[in-house]
Amino acid sequence: MEADHEVAPPNLADIDVSAWRELETAATSPQSGFRFLNLCSVDSEARPQARMVVLRRADGPSRVLEFHTDSRSPKWRELSTKPHVTVLGFSTQTRLQFRLQGTVELHAPGSDQANAAWDKLSPWTRTTYTGGPPGDECGFEMIDEAVLPKPQDDAKGKPHFGLLIFRARTLDWFQLRRQGNRRALLTYDETGALAACRWVNP
Protein backbone atom coordinates (compact mmCIF):
# COMPACT_ATOMS: atom_id res chain seq x y z
CA MET A 1 0.00 0.00 0.00
CA GLU A 2 1.33 3.48 -0.94
CA ALA A 3 2.03 5.98 1.81
CA ASP A 4 -0.36 8.89 1.89
CA HIS A 5 1.73 12.01 1.11
CA GLU A 6 -1.21 14.41 1.16
CA VAL A 7 -0.78 17.09 3.78
CA ALA A 8 -4.02 18.34 5.31
CA PRO A 9 -4.67 22.06 4.67
CA PRO A 10 -3.88 24.18 7.72
CA ASN A 11 -6.75 25.07 9.95
CA LEU A 12 -7.91 28.69 9.95
CA ALA A 13 -7.32 29.25 13.67
CA ASP A 14 -3.71 28.05 13.19
CA ILE A 15 -3.32 30.37 10.21
CA ASP A 16 -4.48 33.27 12.35
CA VAL A 17 -1.99 32.47 15.12
CA SER A 18 0.93 32.02 12.75
CA ALA A 19 0.13 35.19 10.75
CA TRP A 20 0.27 37.32 13.88
CA ARG A 21 3.34 35.51 15.15
CA GLU A 22 5.00 36.40 11.85
CA LEU A 23 4.07 40.07 12.28
CA GLU A 24 5.36 40.07 15.87
CA THR A 25 8.66 38.62 14.69
CA ALA A 26 8.87 41.10 11.81
CA ALA A 27 8.72 44.06 14.19
CA THR A 28 12.15 43.13 15.56
CA SER A 29 13.65 41.44 12.53
CA PRO A 30 15.01 43.60 9.68
CA GLN A 31 15.24 40.51 7.43
CA SER A 32 11.52 39.76 7.61
CA GLY A 33 9.39 40.47 4.56
CA PHE A 34 6.83 42.13 6.81
CA ARG A 35 9.31 44.54 8.42
CA PHE A 36 8.33 47.14 5.81
CA LEU A 37 4.62 47.47 5.16
CA ASN A 38 2.52 49.54 2.84
CA LEU A 39 0.23 51.87 4.77
CA CYS A 40 -2.63 53.04 2.57
CA SER A 41 -4.94 55.91 3.40
CA VAL A 42 -7.38 58.14 1.57
CA ASP A 43 -6.72 61.85 1.08
CA SER A 44 -9.15 64.77 1.30
CA GLU A 45 -10.09 64.33 -2.37
CA ALA A 46 -10.82 60.61 -1.87
CA ARG A 47 -7.66 59.58 -3.75
CA PRO A 48 -5.84 56.51 -2.44
CA GLN A 49 -2.39 57.22 -0.97
CA ALA A 50 0.20 54.56 -0.16
CA ARG A 51 3.65 54.59 1.41
CA MET A 52 6.10 52.19 2.99
CA VAL A 53 6.49 52.30 6.76
CA VAL A 54 8.56 50.34 9.24
CA LEU A 55 6.63 47.95 11.45
CA ARG A 56 7.71 49.00 14.95
CA ARG A 57 5.57 46.68 17.08
CA ALA A 58 2.90 44.05 16.61
CA ASP A 59 0.63 42.48 19.21
CA GLY A 60 -1.34 39.42 18.16
CA PRO A 61 -3.91 39.27 20.99
CA SER A 62 -5.05 42.89 20.49
CA ARG A 63 -4.47 42.86 16.65
CA VAL A 64 -2.39 46.00 16.94
CA LEU A 65 0.44 47.26 14.72
CA GLU A 66 2.52 50.31 15.62
CA PHE A 67 4.09 52.76 13.19
CA HIS A 68 6.04 55.98 13.64
CA THR A 69 5.79 59.07 11.53
CA ASP A 70 6.33 62.79 11.32
CA SER A 71 3.20 64.64 12.42
CA ARG A 72 3.90 67.34 9.80
CA SER A 73 3.53 64.79 6.97
CA PRO A 74 0.54 64.63 4.60
CA LYS A 75 -0.34 61.17 5.90
CA TRP A 76 -0.84 62.54 9.40
CA ARG A 77 -3.37 65.08 8.10
CA GLU A 78 -5.12 62.41 6.02
CA LEU A 79 -5.34 59.99 8.93
CA SER A 80 -6.62 62.67 11.32
CA THR A 81 -9.74 63.09 9.22
CA LYS A 82 -10.00 59.60 7.67
CA PRO A 83 -8.65 56.95 10.05
CA HIS A 84 -9.67 53.94 7.92
CA VAL A 85 -6.58 52.31 6.43
CA THR A 86 -5.31 49.23 4.65
CA VAL A 87 -1.95 47.73 5.58
CA LEU A 88 -0.42 45.54 2.89
CA GLY A 89 2.65 43.33 2.98
CA PHE A 90 4.26 40.39 1.19
CA SER A 91 7.01 38.11 2.43
CA THR A 92 9.07 36.37 -0.25
CA GLN A 93 10.38 33.96 2.41
CA THR A 94 6.96 32.59 3.31
CA ARG A 95 5.16 33.60 0.08
CA LEU A 96 2.37 35.16 2.11
CA GLN A 97 0.46 38.36 1.41
CA PHE A 98 -1.33 40.01 4.34
CA ARG A 99 -3.94 42.65 3.62
CA LEU A 100 -5.23 44.11 6.85
CA GLN A 101 -8.03 46.62 7.18
CA GLY A 102 -8.80 48.66 10.25
CA THR A 103 -8.43 52.08 11.81
CA VAL A 104 -5.55 54.08 13.21
CA GLU A 105 -5.36 56.04 16.43
CA LEU A 106 -3.06 59.05 16.28
CA HIS A 107 -0.88 59.86 19.28
CA ALA A 108 0.40 63.37 18.72
CA PRO A 109 3.85 64.66 19.68
CA GLY A 110 4.04 65.20 23.43
CA SER A 111 1.34 62.61 24.25
CA ASP A 112 2.29 59.97 26.84
CA GLN A 113 2.34 57.21 24.20
CA ALA A 114 4.46 59.22 21.75
CA ASN A 115 6.88 60.20 24.53
CA ALA A 116 7.22 56.57 25.64
CA ALA A 117 7.95 55.42 22.07
CA TRP A 118 10.40 58.32 21.54
CA ASP A 119 12.34 57.32 24.66
CA LYS A 120 13.03 53.89 23.12
CA LEU A 121 14.40 55.24 19.80
CA SER A 122 18.10 55.28 19.00
CA PRO A 123 19.74 58.73 18.58
CA TRP A 124 20.20 57.94 14.88
CA THR A 125 16.49 57.20 14.36
CA ARG A 126 15.56 60.36 16.26
CA THR A 127 17.48 62.49 13.75
CA THR A 128 14.98 61.32 11.08
CA TYR A 129 12.57 63.84 12.61
CA THR A 130 14.95 66.82 12.82
CA GLY A 131 14.65 68.00 9.19
CA GLY A 132 12.09 70.25 7.54
CA PRO A 133 8.45 69.27 7.05
CA PRO A 134 8.15 66.12 4.86
CA GLY A 135 7.18 66.99 1.30
CA ASP A 136 8.34 70.63 1.47
CA GLU A 137 10.90 71.75 -1.08
CA CYS A 138 14.49 71.46 0.13
CA GLY A 139 17.71 73.13 -0.97
CA PHE A 140 20.27 71.30 -3.13
CA GLU A 141 22.81 71.39 -0.27
CA MET A 142 20.54 68.91 1.54
CA ILE A 143 21.08 66.22 -1.12
CA ASP A 144 24.64 67.08 -2.22
CA GLU A 145 26.88 64.34 -0.80
CA ALA A 146 29.90 66.65 -1.05
CA VAL A 147 28.39 68.82 1.68
CA LEU A 148 28.92 67.22 5.05
CA PRO A 149 25.70 67.00 7.05
CA LYS A 150 25.62 69.29 10.06
CA PRO A 151 25.55 67.39 13.34
CA GLN A 152 21.94 67.26 14.49
CA ASP A 153 20.62 67.63 17.98
CA ASP A 154 18.33 64.60 18.07
CA ALA A 155 16.03 66.20 20.70
CA LYS A 156 14.93 68.67 18.00
CA GLY A 157 12.89 65.87 16.40
CA LYS A 158 10.67 65.16 19.40
CA PRO A 159 8.06 67.90 18.67
CA HIS A 160 7.40 66.21 15.28
CA PHE A 161 7.33 62.60 16.36
CA GLY A 162 3.91 60.96 16.10
CA LEU A 163 2.78 57.44 16.89
CA LEU A 164 0.19 55.51 14.87
CA ILE A 165 -1.63 52.61 16.49
CA PHE A 166 -3.43 50.47 13.92
CA ARG A 167 -6.17 48.05 15.02
CA ALA A 168 -7.06 45.39 12.49
CA ARG A 169 -10.67 44.31 11.96
CA THR A 170 -9.95 42.01 9.01
CA LEU A 171 -7.03 40.03 7.68
CA ASP A 172 -7.13 38.90 4.07
CA TRP A 173 -4.52 36.10 4.08
CA PHE A 174 -3.13 34.90 0.75
CA GLN A 175 -0.62 32.12 0.25
CA LEU A 176 1.15 31.99 -3.09
CA ARG A 177 1.78 28.35 -4.05
CA ARG A 178 3.11 26.59 -7.14
CA GLN A 179 -0.23 24.86 -7.41
CA GLY A 180 -3.41 26.01 -5.80
CA ASN A 181 -2.99 29.41 -4.15
CA ARG A 182 -4.91 29.69 -0.90
CA ARG A 183 -6.82 32.61 0.53
CA ALA A 184 -8.72 33.12 3.75
CA LEU A 185 -10.66 35.99 5.30
CA LEU A 186 -10.41 36.48 9.04
CA THR A 187 -12.51 38.97 10.98
CA TYR A 188 -11.85 40.31 14.46
CA ASP A 189 -14.26 41.88 16.91
CA GLU A 190 -13.54 45.12 18.78
CA THR A 191 -11.66 43.23 21.52
CA GLY A 192 -9.40 41.60 18.94
CA ALA A 193 -10.97 38.14 19.26
CA LEU A 194 -11.31 36.09 16.09
CA ALA A 195 -15.00 36.53 15.22
CA ALA A 196 -15.22 34.73 11.86
CA CYS A 197 -13.00 33.00 9.34
CA ARG A 198 -13.54 31.32 5.98
CA TRP A 199 -11.68 30.12 2.94
CA VAL A 200 -12.36 32.15 -0.21
CA ASN A 201 -11.35 31.75 -3.82
CA PRO A 202 -7.90 33.23 -4.34
Ligand SMILES: Cc1cc2nc3c(=O)[nH]c(=O)nc-3n(C[C@H](O)[C@H](O)[C@H](O)COP(=O)(O)O)c2cc1C
Ligand atom coordinates in the same frame (compact mmCIF):
# COMPACT_ATOMS: atom_id res chain seq x y z
C1 LIG B 1 11.62 51.11 3.38
C2 LIG B 1 11.00 52.40 3.80
C3 LIG B 1 10.57 52.57 5.10
C4 LIG B 1 9.96 53.75 5.50
N1 LIG B 1 9.52 53.87 6.79
C5 LIG B 1 8.83 54.97 7.16
C6 LIG B 1 8.26 55.07 8.46
O1 LIG B 1 8.39 54.16 9.31
N2 LIG B 1 7.54 56.17 8.76
C7 LIG B 1 7.35 57.18 7.86
O2 LIG B 1 6.68 58.15 8.20
N3 LIG B 1 7.88 57.13 6.62
C8 LIG B 1 8.61 56.04 6.25
N4 LIG B 1 9.13 55.96 4.98
C9 LIG B 1 8.90 57.09 4.05
C10 LIG B 1 7.45 56.98 3.50
O3 LIG B 1 7.33 55.88 2.63
C11 LIG B 1 6.99 58.26 2.80
O4 LIG B 1 7.81 58.52 1.70
C12 LIG B 1 6.99 59.47 3.73
O5 LIG B 1 6.60 59.11 5.04
C13 LIG B 1 6.03 60.55 3.22
O6 LIG B 1 4.73 60.01 3.17
P1 LIG B 1 3.41 60.92 3.02
O7 LIG B 1 3.77 62.01 2.06
O8 LIG B 1 2.38 60.00 2.49
O9 LIG B 1 3.07 61.44 4.38
C14 LIG B 1 9.78 54.80 4.57
C15 LIG B 1 10.23 54.63 3.26
C16 LIG B 1 10.83 53.46 2.89
C17 LIG B 1 11.31 53.31 1.46
